[in-house]
Amino acid sequence: xxxxxxxxxxxxxxxxxxxxxxxxxxxxxxxxxxxxxxxxxxxxxxxxxxxxxxxxxxxxxxxxxxxxxxxxxxxxxxxxxxxxxxxxxxxxxxxxxxxxxxxxxxxxxxxxxxxxxxxxxxxxxxxxxxxxxxxxx
Amino acid sequence: xxxxxxxxxxxxxxxxxxxxxxxxxxxxxxxxxxxxxxxxxxxxxxxxxxxxxxxxxxxxxxxxxxxxxxxxxxxxxxxxxxxxxxxxxxxxxxxxxxxxxxxxxxxxxxxxxxxxxxxxxxxxxxxxxxxxxxxxxxxxxxxxxxxxxxxxxxxxxxxxxxxxxxxxxxxxxxxxxxxxxxxxxxxxxxxxxxxxxxxxxxxxxxxxxxxxxxxxxxxxxxxxxxxxxxxxxxxxxxxxxxxxxxxxxxxxxxxxxxxxxxxxxxxxxxxxxxxxxxxxxxxxxxxxxxxxx
Numbered sequence: 001x002x003x004x005x006x007x008x009x010x011x012x013x014x015x016x017x018x019x020x021x022x023x024x025x026x027x028x029x030x031x032x033x034x035x036x037x038x039x040x041x042x043x044x045x046x047x048x049x050x051x052x053x054x055x056x057x058x059x060x061x062x063x064x065x066x067x068x069x070x071x072x073x074x075x076x077x078x079x080x081x082x083x084x085x086x087x088x089x090x091x092x093x094x095x096x097x098x099x100x101x102x103x104x105x106x107x108x109x110x111x112x113x114x115x116x117x118x119x120x121x122x123x124x125x126x127x128x129x130x131x132x133x134x135x136x137x
Numbered sequence: 138x139x140x141x142x143x144x145x146x147x148x149x150x151x152x153x154x155x156x157x158x159x160x161x162x163x164x165x166x167x168x169x170x171x172x173x174x175x176x177x178x179x180x181x182x183x184x185x186x187x188x189x190x191x192x193x194x195x196x197x198x199x200x201x202x203x204x205x206x207x208x209x210x211x212x213x214x215x216x217x218x219x220x221x222x223x224x225x226x227x228x229x230x231x232x233x234x235x236x237x238x239x240x241x242x243x244x245x246x247x248x249x250x251x252x253x254x255x256x257x258x259x260x261x262x263x264x265x266x267x268x269x270x271x272x273x274x275x276x277x278x279x280x281x282x283x284x285x286x287x288x289x290x291x292x293x294x295x296x297x298x299x300x301x302x303x304x305x306x307x308x309x310x311x312x313x314x315x316x317x318x319x320x321x322x323x324x325x326x327x328x329x330x331x332x333x334x335x336x337x338x339x340x341x342x343x344x345x346x347x348x349x350x351x352x353x354x355x356x357x358x359x360x361x362x363x364x365x366x367x368x369x370x371x372x373x374x375x376x377x378x379x380x381x382x383x384x385x386x387x388x389x390x391x392x393x394x395x396x397x398x399x400x401x402x403x404x405x406x407x408x409x410x411x412x413x414x415x416x417x418x419x420x421x422x423x424x425x426x427x428x429x430x
Contacts, residue, residue, distance in 0.1 A: 008422040010353035054144055060355055060409050063348040065420055082350035082413055085149065086142035110141060122142060126151035126170075126251050127328045127415045128350075 005068045011052045011061040011081060019044050019066050023077075026068050032075060036135055039116040040068075040077055046109040047079050047131050055083030055129070065128075074118070079131045085124040150250045152326075155223065171324040172246045174223040184218055190320045191227060191242055193312035200239075200262070202229075214240075224255070231262065242313065247330065252321070254331040257313060260304040267293040267303055280334060281396060290396075291378045299337035299389045300396035314345050314414070321416045330413045337392035340428065342412050346419035352410030356424035362403050363391060372402040388430045 007022045009015035020041045027037035044066065051064055065080040113120055119134040155172030162169065176187050185207075192214065194204040201210030208214065217226040223246035231237035241258040268289045270278055278284045280301035290300070298305060321329060330350060333339035339356065349356065362369035363385040372394075373382045379397035384390030395407055414420075 006418065006421050008348050008353075008420040010349070010357045010424075012354055012357070050142065057144070060351045061353060062350045062411070063353045063420065063422055065348055082348070082411075085145045087145045089141050089143050124149060124151075125327065126249075128413065 005070075006065060008063045008065045011048075011056045011064050011083065013049075013052060015052070015064060016045055016048055019048060019064075022066065023068065027075075030070050030075075032070075032137065036075070036137065040075070040133075040135060043113045043116050043133050044077060044079065046112050047133070050086075050109055051079070051081045051083060051129075055081050055086070057084065059083060074134055074136045077133045077135070079133070080128045082128045085129045086122065088122050148249055152250045154250065155246055168325050170326050172223065172250060173218075173225050173244055173252065174246055176324070177218045177222055177225065178220050185216060187320070187323065188216055188218065188225060188227060190323055191244075191313075191316050192240075193309060193316050195312055196240065196259075196307065196309050199307075200229075226256075237266070240307075242317075244329075252326055252329050254317070254329050257310075259307045259309055259313065260302075261307045262304075264305040265296065267296070267298065269293055269301070269303055282334070290393075294379065294389075294393050297389070299392050300335045301338070310341060310345065318414075318416050326416065328413055328415050330411060332411050335392050336395045336407065337388050337430075339410060339412065340388045340392075340425060340430075342414070343420075343422050343424060345414070346421075347412040347414045348420035348422050350411040350413050352412075353422065353424070355405060355410065358403065358405070359391070359395070359400070360425050368402045369394070369399055372399050386429060388425060388428050391425075 005026060007019065009018055023041045023044060024037055027040065048064055048066075052061075056062060062082045065078075067078040067080070069076040069078065110120070113133065116135070117133045118136045119132075121132045123130055152170040152172070155174035157178040158175060176184050179187075189204070189207075192204070197204045197207075200212055202212050202214065203209045207216075211232050212229060213232070215228045215230070217228070218224075224243065225245075226241065226243040228238055229240040231239065238258050239260050239262045241256050243255040245253050245255050247253045269281055269286050272278050272284045272286045273288070276284060278286060281290060293302065296305075317329060321327070331342065331347075333342055336359070339352070359369065361367060364370060370385055373380050373384050375381055377397055379393040380399060381390070384394045400406055
């Protein structure tokens with residue numbers, strides 16, 4: 001039987017390295033290419049950082065659960081937290097071609113995630129707040 | 138496609154408001170989530186069928202109680218589920234002293250229409266009872282959270298109990314929590330939340346698959362501060378029976394020291410923790426790796 005593909009850590013910056021290591025190790029075990037593993041780690045870093053910095057604002061921070069769900073032609077990465085829910089909003093994509101001084105300082109997290117993942121969705125239910133990231137293999 | 142995530146200003150309801158259902162609604166959608174208030178609105182026998190799933194047959198069998206009738210061998214399970222209430226309480230008490238509970242399970246609809254596990258007690262009827270629930274003036278201590286009976290608590294600790302335990306447990310937490318998962322699935326619910334009363338109970342729930350809505354960072358901090366050089370380790374100075382220098386080594390030892398107020402050394406108190414269990418999932422949180430209970 002496969003090892004548990006869930007890991008849960010406190011919503012602190014220390015968790016980021018643990019999550020990266022978990023993704024790297026799991027991808028290796030599943031025979032997933034290094035470049036995909038790296039993209040998953042990058043997306044996880046961006047998403048988890050957002051939760052750590054904003055999701056638990058004003059609270060005694062709770063958990064972030066990271067779950068990998070491998071499928072035949074894709075791998076799904078599910079990040080769950082129990083902090084304040086976010087609300088998906090439409091905004092213009094950041095202008096990455098702008099001069100450094102003219103670029104906005106925020107808004108790049110999801111941009112990077114969209115660049116590396118094939119599907120991105122977000123929802124809240126009684127199990128918590130879920131960011132679902134899918135990468136085709 | 139969304140391009141940004143903005144913090145919501147209000148917590149949304151996780152399922153629709155609980156209300157009595159028509160037969161057509163019952164038959165119509167097996168995925169419609171039921172709340173405690175909805176089940177309580179049913180006739181007694183119908184709600185007992187639902188709530189029967191919460192009590193492990195093994196627990197009843199061990200005490201010679203019929204799992205269908207909920208009575209036997211002098212015992213009687215009590216179901217308290219008023220039809221206008223969002224709370225259910227199932228209890229098994231000492232037939233000679235109804236205030237002496239052997240088993241209690243209480244669930245309640247919460248403010249976001251989720252379900253809270255308010256209370257779970259599993260006391261071995263054949264184990265010695267410790268009088269921690271009343272102080273020396275006979276006032277209720279609320280398991281030592283309001284006032285304390287230090288003499289009885291020390292006896293309980295030396296007998297191997299954790300804070301808030303009046304008797305040794307029945308060793309059936311796994312079975313009860315499994316039944317709770319079954320009940321939640323029956324109700325088309327996906328999670329249950331609770332507030333752990335003690336460090337020991339948080340650790341037990343964590344081991345049974347719960348994650349933290351609030352307090353994961355505090356649990357990590359507690360573990361860190363019990364390591365060599367940590368403030369909690371240094372505060373285990375033997376100044377009370379609950380702060381012995383070895384207490385850091387075990388879940389129970391730490392729990393007694395925390396119950397005794399040792400968290401003041403890191404500017405914290407045991408409060409405001411909240412945990413969640415997703416049906417069918419083990420979160421694999423681990424705030425005291427390789428712990429000895």
